[in-house]
Amino acid sequence: MFDNLSDKLDKALHVLKGHGSITEVNVAETLKEVRRALLDADVNFKIAKEFTNTVKEKALGQDVLTTLQPGQLMVKLVKDELTELMGGETAGINLSGAPTVILMAGLQGSGKTTFSGKLANFLKSKKSKKPLLVACDVYRPAAINQLHVVGDQINVEVYSEEGNMNPVEIATNAIAYANENGHNVVIVDTAGRLAVDEEMMTEISNVHSAIEPHETLFVVDSMTGQDAVNTAKAFNDRLNFEGVVLTKLDGDTRGGAAISIKSVVDKPIKFIGTGEKMDAIDVFHPARMADRILGMGDVVSLVERAQEQFDEEEARKLQKKIAKNQFGFDDFIKQIQQVKKMGSMKDLVGMIPGAGKALKGVDIDDDAFKGIEAIIHSMTPQERSEPSVINGSRKKRIAKGSGTSVQEVNQLLKQFNQMSKMMKMMQGGGGRKMMQMMNKMR
Structure with missing residues (x-):
């Protein structure tokens, strides 16, 4: 996500990160490169130009040229403006609402x-809600079936009406059904439509008027770049939606939609989709995203994800085992399972400051733990x-049972022993000993 943009911004700001001579000329040159990086990321030209003009005004206004660390101040100005x-x-x-009604709108194939x-799934697991999914895509073959499959995966009920081709009726009946059956959130999935298809746009306007949703979310495939921004404007003119959802941000996206959509439609990005799994959804935090784009990582999100998987009772049991030298491979594999639940490895690495840059070009596979798990299960x-x-x-x-080599088994045993000793030292508060251990492991 944003790899290319991050790389180009880093190169653009590199000149000012040193302590060399900073002049108005190289500040202008740097911002010219920043603008080029934004344009390459498919950000609208007008927005990119306004962005760099604002940063330049602030930079010269804050007297960046005479500060001790002009590069750092410049990065901060770019980060604040990006946010x-x-x-x-x-x-x-x-x-x-009681129930809260959420209408999903967007193009075909956007991932609605x-x-x-x-x-x-997010509202059920994080907000303790009882959602109802409503199948109002009456045109796409197997769309209703797809929503039922999704509902089964997350154990959420799906409302659909076989043979009814009127989405206004289906949505209205679904809300009545939700009231009768204790559902406090109704999520209405509609058919994908083109902004130029007048008949289909009138249809979604009619659904919107009939159910008066508390939230209308426009779902955008972030891979479509600037086209997505233009489409969002056309939909907003008809629906006046409350927020944007960016899907497929885990793909090879240039990021232009994420950066410029708010400026064009003046509606916030509320959620992002970061993978294929049902828990691959994040609330959109502009400041954290700006940090990640500038290669500063996102430690807050990393800690939040870790806390979500953290089980206090399990942690207490683990502490006792470590104190008694009883930490084994069964406990180790439980820790691996918790890390895996936090999301894709590439995404997690991107949240660690500097790690994304250090591991640039390295393919971080989600199956990184596969070999370790195979060895332990053998x-x-x-x-254990x-x-x-x-x-x-x-x-x-x-080694034979896990399809690995004796060397790989030895390596795992060595790493496990070192980790066990470190955990023991952390328990005993032996900070100096732990530092010595870490030096030996380098």
Whole structure:
């Protein structure tokens, strides 16, 4: 996500990051490169030009040229302006209705149906809501079936009417059904439509007028770049939606839609889709996204994801095991499962400051733990709880059973022993000893 833009912005700001001579000329040159980077990312020309003009005015107004660290101040100005461009503040979702009605709109193939499921899952698991998904895409073959499959995956009920081709009726009946059956959120999935298709645009306007949603979300495929921004404007003129959802941000996207859509339609980006799984949904935080674009990582989101998977009772049990030297491979694999639940490895690495740049070009596979898990699953219960019993012949058997080599088994055992010692030291507060251990591991 934004790899290309991050790279180009980093190169553009590199001149000013040193402590060399900073002049009005190289500030202008740097901002010219920043503008070029934004245009390459498919940001609207007018917006890119206004952006760099604003940064230049602020830079010269704050006397960047005479500060001790002009490069850092310049990066901060670019970051603040980028944050403002993407909306400034984090925009929440309105859940005040009883039930709250959310209408999903967008082009064909933008990912509305999948995102409807993700949103239902998010509201159910994070906001303790009881959502109802409503199938109002009466045109696309298998669209209703797809929503039912999505609903089954996340254990959320789906309302549909076989044979009824009137989405206004289906949506209105679904709200009545939600009231009768205790659903406090209704998510209406509609058919994809082109902004130039007058008949289809009139239809969604009629649905909107009939159900009076508390939130209308426009779903945009971020891979479509500037076209997505233009389409959003056309839809907003008809529906006056409350917010934007950007899907497929995990793909090879240039990011222009994310950066410029707020400026064009003056509506906030509320959510982003970051993968294919049903939990691959994030609330959009402009400041955190600006940090990531500028290669500063996103530690806050990383900590939040870790806390979501954190089980206090399990942590207490783990602490006792470490204190008694009983930490085994069963406990280790539980920790791996928690990390995997936090999201894709590439996404997590991007949240660590500097890591994205350091690992540029390295393909970080979501199956990174596969080999480790295979080795552990090839161990007997005794070997998992007492790794010290694993001798040469056992290593050969484990390697054969896991489809790995004895060297890989040895490497895992070595890493596990080092980690166990570090955990023990952290428990005992042996900071100096831990530093010595970490130096040995380098």
